[in-house]
Amino acid sequence: MNIAIVEDDINMRKSLEFALSEYKEFSLTTYKSAIDALKKIDSSVDLIVTDINMPGMDGIEFIKELDGRYDIIVITGNATLNRAIESVRLGVKDFLTKPFEVDTLVDAIKRQVIISKKVKSSKKDDSKSDNSDFVASSDALDKALKLSKKAARTDASVLLMGESGVGKELFANFVHKNSPRAKGKFIAINMAAIPENLLESELFGYEKGAFTDATTSKKGHFEIAHGGTLFLDEIAEMPISLQAKLLRVLQERVITRVGGTKEIEIDVRIVSATNADIHKAIEKNEFREDLYYRLNTIPVKIPSLRERKEEIEPIANYTLKEVCKKYELDELEFSKEALKELNSYSWPGNIRELISVVERAAILSDNNVISLEDLFLDSRNTNKTKSIDSMEKELIQEVLQSVQDDKLEAAKILGMSKVVLDKKINKYNIEVAL
Structure with missing residues (x-):
């Protein structure tokens, strides 16, 4: 098994190399930085063991650059536990807190080998199951579903609110499948996952020649969802510059492609979702109040699993x-x-x-x-009492501190735009040196 170790601390790096070399089944390569590793790691590597707190390129950014191509185990000190939690969100299955016994790392490596073998040997279709089916029930869920079903019978805009991971897209699909538009398409788009400079063309489409790579015309999500439902996830992350255009679409029911002049009529039902506090965003002029009222015709609060x-x-x-x-x-x-x-x-x-x-x-x-x-x-x-928001706040504070409050550098490390970082700094009332 080919293992790459990425660790800036020479003593730790050499210790791991020496200890793991005792295992004949392991073939080791070590790197002193994530930047060095990115230049040299190839497809022969089966597993990467990486630190999180490293100069030049942080471990979180390194994991994002790897983009799921490798199995990863994270090792971290107590001071950077929140970054380890963030790495789990990025798909890392194991992380160890320093100091640890070598046997603990070996066990983690062997667990990862078992997972990889079973996943790769799977012959089943990896397609998603029908997301409209709720496999369990509770009073809190039934209350939210009852309201969603009432909303589904109308053509009113629905705003889904709730914590990350509660199943907002599942609810959006439920609204769609219980609506008169059920035979139409259900299109989902995550505002936070698309770069700001591409979001407009993704939503509204573009004409040939609109920009350098526009060799043909392309329909946007509004046109594709015509006659059906368009789900706008993480709506609070929508750039303020595009909010006015979305408001016009909701009012006039027409869109204009990027680079075009022709108005195109659309018939789309909008379901949006957020886990952010939109009222605070409105107070800070980061979200249009008139757009909020257009989207929030029928609000549905999705309860957390704790409820x-x-x-x-x-x-x-x-x-x-x-x-x-x-x-x-x-x-x-x-x-x-x-x-x-x-x-x-x-x-x-x-x-x-x-x-x-x-x-x-x-x-x-x-x-x-x-x-x-x-x-x-x-x-x-160990983090039972911490919410996702509190962990995210601590993560942002830690990264800002590590780069002396350089927001551009912090945004790069965190894998988000500076605009999104500024919003989160305001959201969590984080003090940043000017």
């Missing part, structure tokens, strides 16, 4: 069965201790985190019963 405790076990069991089918695993079940832990955990990442934990446990389990240890929730439990 839907009775759904945890059914969702976990359903996910476990689906994972076993997907990876052709023997039938598995949870031990009583594992179920107790699932039900008592706070789930700051909500349903998305629950699904991830169950999938991981199923792949790694060596028995037909998933034990408490298979869940690997110990490290997550």
